[in-house]
Amino acid sequence: MAYVTTSSGIRKRMYVYGKTWNEADAKLTELKSMEHGGIPVPDSESTVAEFLAYWLAEEVEPNRRPKTYQGYASVVTVHLVPGLGKKKLRKLRTQEVRTWLNRLRNECQCCKREWDKNRTEPRCCAVGHCCQRKLSTRMVQYIHSVLRNALQHALREELVLRNVARLVRTPAPSYATGQGLPTSVAKLVLKELRDHRFYALYVLALTMGMRRGELLGLSWTAVDLERRTLIVATNLQRVGGELQLVQPKTASSTRTLPLPQLVVEALTEHQERQAQERAAAGTEWKENGLVFPSRIGTPYEPDNLRRSWGPIRRKFGLTHRFHDLRHTCITLLLDLGVPPHVVMEIAGHSDHGVTMKVYAHASLDEKRRALDKLSGELV
Structure with missing residues (x-):
């Protein structure tokens, strides 16, 4: 005592x-x-679940982006509370967190949540054939990071002596290099889409490397065709079941980009096409000032944009996602010898390490030219 x-x-x-x-x-x-040492001793008897509810309401929701809050709240509800919620916050131990994460990593989610049992005709876990549907390494890492962030807040408020989640390591996911389209295929895609109502959007994706949410959240007030500039400052996302314009995730995502001639021409034509659509819609048009809205001016459903890419992908026998158009822009810029820090700013990455690690990859021909050049110096 x-x-x-x-x-x-x-x-x-x-x-x-x-x-x-x-x-x-x-x-x-x-x-x-x-x-x-003058260090106060935590005396809170709250459980992990009680603290997480407080953290979400008082720290995350007021200070984080809606999409971030939505993701954190989902992890808390689905994983953290069922796994650790009943434990006393100040008594939570490193070993308990590590054991729980290891179990979480190895659990079949289909068995755990009885997904197969609830099907009209069970075909795997409920009939003894476990489908081994486990959480991805990336998801386990994300769950761990949410717990770590929450306990760090508890540490700042002197509710715990240390952040036990920081003492637990989780395997890092491996990221494949960005798979962009070859230049010849990218040209064919743009040619095929020449008469598409969103031709200008595809031009922006391939030449400016903009993300899907950035494209659909782009407003005409951010486009200056005379000065040939474009400001990326908003992002269209589905939050809580509704489409919302939100701020970019990081400060580096907000950026001003110069417009090449191909983009200026495409946007000018698109502006004229949109004026025709506005006139055709009449009183049904809902003005939102968006560059790429629906046919009545409302925000365009992101999943519909993904579906519009499907026919093109099938026609050319491609396996690339819509997001790979952004990869195409970045990899082509790097292949053209554009300095990584410039590519970083065009893409809106937080640092050039992301640009180089995820997107930069040399082709066999490039490697051959590099090695031939080196061998030439040694002859």
Whole structure:
């Protein structure tokens, strides 16, 4: 037993317990050391679930983007509360977090959530043929990061002595290099889409490397065709079941880009096409100032844009996603010898390490030219 100052500012008598006398004595020594060092001792009896609810409401929702809050809340509800929610926050141990994460990584989600059992005709886990549908390495890492962020906030508020989640390591996911279209195929795609109502959008995706949400969230006020500039400052996302214009994820995602002639011409034609659509819609037109809205001016459903890419992909026998058009822009810029820091700013990456690690990859011909050049110097 020792008298210590708690995080609530009250001096209290606190007891320690252990399986052995040495364990209890070590805990008592730690308490006294904190008291002598002027460090308040956490005295909250709240559970992990109670703290996570407070953290989401008071820290995440007011200060983070809606999409971030939505992702955090989903992880808390689906994974953290069922797994660790009943444990006392201040008593949570590193070993408990590590054991729980290992179990989470190896669990079949179909068995755990009885997805197959709820099907009209069970075909795997419910009939004894486990489908081994486990969480991806990236998802486990994300769940761990949400817990780590929450406990870091608890540490700042002196509710815990240390962030036990930071002491646990999770395997890092491996990212494949960006798979862009070859230049010849990119030209064929643009030729095929020449009369498409979103031809200008595809031109922007291939030549400016803009993300899907950035394209659909682009407003005419951000486009200056006379000065040939474009400002990427909004992002269209589905949040809570509704399409919303939100701020970019990072400061580097907000950027001003010069417009090449191909883009200027495509946007000029698109502006005229949109004026015709506005006139045809009449009173049904809902003006939102968007460059790429629906046929009545409302925000365009992102999934519909993905579907519009499907016929083109099938026609040319491609396996590329719509997002790979952005990859095409970045990889072609790098192949043309554009400095990585310039490509980084065009793409809106936070640092050039992302640009080089995820997108940069040399072709066999490039490697051959490089090695031939080196061997030539040695002859």
